[in-house]
Amino acid sequence: MDGIRNIVILTGAGISAESGLRTFRADDGLWEDHRVEDVASPQGFRRDPELVQRFYDARRENVIAAQPNPAHAALARLDEAWEGELLIVTQNIDDLHERAGARRVLHMHGEALSAWCLACDARHRWTGTLLEGPPCPACGEAALRPDIVWFGEMPYRMDEIFAALARADLFVSIGTSGAVYPAAGFVQQAKSARARTLELNLERSQGSAWFDETRLGPASELVPAWVEEMLG
Numbered sequence: 016m017d018g019i020r021n022i023v024i025l026t027g028a029g030i031s032a033e034s035g036l037r038t039f040r041a042d043d044g045l046w047e048d049h050r051v052e053d054v055a056s057p058q059g060f061r062r063d064p065e066l067v068q069r070f071y072d073a074r075r076e077n078v079i080a081a082q083p084n085p086a087h088a089a090l091a092r093l094d095e096a097w098e099g100e101l102l103i104v105t106q107n108i109d110d111l112h113e114r115a116g117a118r119r120v121l122h123m124h125g126e127a128l129s130a131w132c133l134a135c136d137a138r139h140r141w142t143g144t145l146l147e148g149p150p151c152p153a154c155g156e157a158a159l160r161p162d163i164v165w166f167g168e169m170p171y172r173m174d175e176i177f178a179a180l181a182r183a184d185l186f187v188s189i190g191t192s193g194a195v196y197p198a199a200g201f202v203q204q205a206k207s208a209r210a211r212t213l214e215l216n217l218e219r220s221q222g223s224a225w226f227d228e229t230r231l232g233p234a235s236e237l238v239p240a241w242v243e244e245m246l247g
């Protein structure tokens with residue numbers, strides 16, 4: 016596409032679903048049969064830390080067992096080849112973008128394979144269990160929690176995201192309903208920066224009206240085709 020140098024890509028549940036990872040479903044408020052307020056809120060963690068640690072221990076195992084799909088691979092190829100600015104902002108907590116080879120990835124909702132120490136604020140790559148209260152490798156306190164942005168908490172690195180949107184020539188939303196703020200506002204930010212906007216999604220979303228173009232279908236088909244267009 017002509018005149019495009021800076022690209023911001025937002026990815027959501029739809030791209031990980033094709034790798035077998037299930038996420039929170041807004042329609043019934045459940046995530047793997049748990050009420051979202053029980054497993055994805057600071058209040059839920061205070062009430063029953065063991066339930067929450069068990070839940071994310073299981074998510075961590077699922078992430079490790081999952082494999083990137085052709086949509087992740089195509090985005091990694093674009094990241095490697097694209098000489099302009101590019102930022103993949105993901106709502107997903109898995110590391111499938113990185114394992115496919117992408118480098119310019121920002122996890123706005125945290126990461127399953129990261130633990131956050133509430134005593135010293137350090138973050139550590141974590142692939143095992145947090146259930147038994149292991150000591151923080153930095154300070155030794157047993158104060159590690161999943162490094163996940165829960166409901167009522169501020170998504171990570173919003174300043175960087177908005178700065179990238181302000182410079183964007185193209186904003187692409189992949190596999191996300193566009194229904195949840197602040198991500199739902201990204202397309203509006205991109206448009207006010209005069210970026211072109213493209214939605215790739217399984218079905219038309221609540222945010223579809225904001226996009227210049229919407230393409231409907233599975234990410235594993237739409238994303239490789241779009242990347243092919245971009246790289247010519």
Ligand SMILES: [Zn+2]
Pocket residue numbers: 132133134135136137151152153154155156
């Ligand atoms: Zn610590």
